Amino acid sequence: MKIATWNVNSLKVRLPHLLEWLDAAKPDVVCLQETKLEDASFPRAAIDKIGYAACCHGQKTYNGVAILSRLGLEDVQPGIGGYEDDHKRVLAATVRGVRVVCAYVPNGQAVGTNKYEYKLQWLAEFARWLGEELGAHEKLAVLGDYNVAPAEIDVHNPKRWAGQVLFSEPERAAFQRLLGLGLQDAFRLFPQKERSFTWWDYRLNAFQKDMGLRIDHILVSPALAARCRGCWIDLGPRRLERPSDHAPVVAELELG
DNA sequence: ATGGTAGAAACTCTA
Numbered sequence: 001m002k003i004a005t006w007n008v009n010s011l012k013v014r015l016p017h018l019l020e021w022l023d024a025a026k027p028d029v030v031c032l033q034e035t036k037l038e039d040a041s042f043p044r045a046a047i048d049k050i051g052y053a054a055c056c057h058g059q060k061t062y063n064g065v066a067i068l069s070r071l072g073l074e075d076v077q078p079g080i081g082g083y084e085d086d087h088k089r090v091l092a093a094t095v096r097g098v099r100v101v102c103a104y105v106p107n108g109q110a111v112g113t114n115k116y117e118y119k120l121q122w123l124a125e126f127a128r129w130l131g132e133e134l135g136a137h138e139k140l141a142v143l144g145d146y147n148v149a150p151a152e153i154d155v156h157n158p159k160r161w162a163g164q165v166l167f168s169e170p171e172r173a174a175f176q177r178l179l180g181l182g183l184q185d186a187f188r189l190f191p192q193k194e195r196s197f198t199w200w201d202y203r204l205n206a207f208q209k210d211m212g213l214r215i216d217h218i219l220v221s222p223a224l225a226a227r228c229r230g231c232w233i234d235l236g237p238r239r240l241e242r243p244s245d246h247a248p249v250v251a252e253l254e255l256g
Numbered sequence: 257a258t259g260g261t262a263g264a265a266a267c268t269c270t271a
Binding site for chain 1: 259260261262263264265269270271
């Protein structure tokens with residue numbers, strides 16, 4: 001089973017890229033972030049037409065998540081259990097016995113701001129809830145835009161990014177707490193090329209200069225880590241005209 | 257050098 005995550009930065013704008021990518025990459029499950037669409041505006045027909053079921057949890061203008069699957073979707077649940085959040089950032093569903101969580105972690109804007117404090121609080125609630133989910137689901141995959149680069153190797157210029165939002169110590173500690181629950185970073189289960197990134201700022205021609213960060217991740221429970229056969233970043237969609245600022249991340253799971 | 261671009265919406269906010 002091929003699972004993927006992609007921050008599309010407006011599903012309305014990126015729908016042609018998404019349909020093209022689904023046809024080319026043929027993932028079985030795709031978690032989308034920043035759909036920026038209310039559920040009533042979700043392009044269900046176009047996605048259904050190419051064989052994917054979809055569930056969505058969206059809002060106008062900001063945030064919004066969705067899960068697409070060509071292997072069915074069961075037990076769909078929005079939000080972080082036990083945490084009231086006005087932002088639509090989390091959606092979970094079960095596919096072939098795998099509990100899939102799609103997450104759009106708050107960006108945090110800048111260290112020291114209210115949005116940064118919200119991000120840290122949000123990550124604490126997320127970790128608390130994922131601990132519960134790990135207890136309930138042996139096969140758990142948590143895919144999304146974490147808005148955290150875990151290590152220096154995940155940042156094009158770690159000296160310049162030191163202490164900045166997306167790479168500050170408290171954010172990295174919050175990410176490590178997710179790993180501390182027993183989740184594993186699927187990308188780092190395998191050898192990878194240096195300078196592997198998933199996001200490049202639209203500004204300053206960052207993609208062309210390879211000035212990126214790896215902030216989109218697929219975390220897997222031990223049972224899935226043992227079945228993970230590969231994990232890679234697909235740069236194709238980032239090279240298109242009018243792209244998302246993020247590239248998709250894909251993992252291959254071998255299920256019995 | 258504290259810029260720059262993109263998206264949605266609406267004369268600004270978020271990323």
